[in-house]
Amino acid sequence: MVPPLVIRTHAAGGDFGHLRAEFVLPESFGPDVLAEAEAAVVDPLESAGEREDATGLPFVTIDPPGAKDLDQAVLIERVDGGGFRVHYAIADLAAFIPPGGALDKEARRRGQTLYLPDGNVPLHPPVLSEGAASLLPGETRPAVLWTVDVDANGEPTATKVRRALVRSTEQFDYETVQASIDAGDPHPSVAALPELGRLRRELAIRRGAVELQLPEQEISGDPDGGWALIQRPRNDVDAWNAEISLLTGMAAAKIMIDAKIGVLRTLPQPDPEAVEWLGRSAQALNIDWPEGKSVSEFLAALDPGQPASMALFADTTRLLRGAGYTAFDGELPELTTHAGIGGAYAHVTAPIRRLVDRFATEICLAVSAGREVPEWVRAALSEVPEQMSASDTLAAKVERATIDQVEVWVMAEHIGGEFSAIVLRAEETKAEILVEDPPVMSKCTGEKLPEGERIRVRLTAVDVDKRKLSFERA
Structure with missing residues (x-):
């Protein structure tokens, strides 16, 4: 694996308070929100009778180092016939948030967690997001448990979703899991991840999914008190783990589309002119686009480390414009798919950090159980897309501003x-x-x-x- 590139800022570091003020980011939660969050922290065993007991399943979490807001825990089992059974436990935020209460209103105002180098602006109070709702290792937690059966080709054959109690056994980061797989000694709960991850990646390419493999800039704390810029290549475990989330999100979309109620993450297909323009760009960069290869197949075959490939990936961003959230109730919308994923998809796997997941999850739970979708969820469908779009815009601006700020701090002495x-x-x-x-x-x-x-x-x-x-x- 290519080592990350790092250069240190001046020892004085820098303060991000001015960015928080510039974007009017909330500094804390109101007393009514905090009081409601504290009151929601109860012993999960009190509701054990209403949930499936899945505490015997050896779940593990895979997140960035030091993360405390753990949304997902995974267990992948091989089954007879060469297929897989994916157990994916998702933090159950609805168990802690009374509809229409102070917590609910504040979450709708924020939309999602914002990440700054010197501390997050969380969607929910830390007593929930980093405590009672987080799937921390060794702790019994309420969760929404997805079980997706997958055949030997990587295609889903059955989906089950219900409320459960779970207990994660280990907290891993991407590098640790990658190192264990490379050494031939993976944790049993994710030993099948490489095989399933590769199958799902192959299916994604055949579906027409488009992935832009541009280098990602990251900011980390410097031992001397400053900040460091890092370009960290995406490893295989990161990509495979993302496929498990996508598998779940696509299963959720199918449930909602079949029931004709839900909220999807959508992206229209690119205009033919944009694809033609990409072809001209490839030709100008002396990159061969074999006849008969789709955009997805062509891009997947490129070496992301080559300068010409990086330039083409930068140009390809114009193919992925117009992403949004599409809510519906009773009649399917004209657009139900996401061109970048190559199919229908919904956000359900990060409710600690993202507002829409809580509502989409409740729809899937109700439909799967043969119940009516709760009225508070139906009422929110007209508002959540706009709330999420606004928070996405803000998150993108904050992320770009923080990186720009560290860039100038880093380069000021050069x-x-x-x-x-x-x-x-x-x-x-x-x-x-x-x-x-x-x-x-x-x-x-x-x-x-x-x-x-x-x-x-x-x-x-x-x-x-x-x-x-x-x-x-x-």
Whole structure:
């Protein structure tokens, strides 16, 4: 695995308080919200009779290092005939949140958890999100338990969803699980993850799923008190684990579509002109697009580490525009699919961190049990899509601003320095570049640059207040 690239800021570090003020992020929860959250923390065994006892299943969690808001726990079993049984336990937030109460109203206002380097702005109070609702190891927790049977080809054959009590046995991170699999000694609960993950990835490509394998910028704390920029390659376990979440989300979408009530994550198919434009971009970058290969097959075959591939992935973002949330009750909407996933999909696997999952989950539980969907869920369907879209927009702005801020802190002491960079998009007088070390996304001015190639650039100016960097070709 390629090691992450790191460069340290000046030892003084930096404060993100000004970003919180700029985006008017809430600093805390109101006393009524906190009181309701505290009152909701009860012994889960008090409701044990209403739930399936699944505490004997050896679930494990896979999350970033240090995470406390654990939404999902997984167990994958091989079954006769070469198939799999996926048990996926999801935190049951509805068990803690009275409809129409202070917690519910505040969650609808926030929409989702926002992640900043110096601390999260959580969707729910930490007493729930990092405590009573979180699937922490060794703790009995209320959960919504999905069991999806999958055949030897990776296709789902049966789905069951119900409320249960679960107990996670281990908390892992992606690197730890990857290392154990590479060493041939995986935890039994995820020993089948590589095989199932690969099958689901192959199916995703055949469905037409589009994955942009662009490098991800991350921020981590520096031992000296500053901040570090990291470009961390996505490992196989990360991709395979995501497939388990997608499998569950697609099963949830099917339940809702069959019942003609629900809320889906949707994305229209790209216009033919956009696909033609991508073909011209590939040709300009000297990337061969074999005849008969779909967009999904073509992109999946590219080496994401090559400069030309990175440039093409950057161009491909225009194929994935128009994502939204589509709610329906009684009549199916015109659009029920997500072009980036290659099928119908719904958010149900991250209710601690995302508002819509709680409502979608309640619909699936009711439909599966043959009950009427609760009225409070039906009433919310007209509002949740707009609430989620607004919070998505804010989350994207906050994430970009925090990365821009750390970039200028990192680069402030390097004015005049030269760096290796990859040209992602080029216009006549400026280009979007990815500086390789430190991993910085910025603009470079000057004559039209060679898209998809590696060049040398010089840092000419840093504006810390505006979070702007200026580069020119060296």
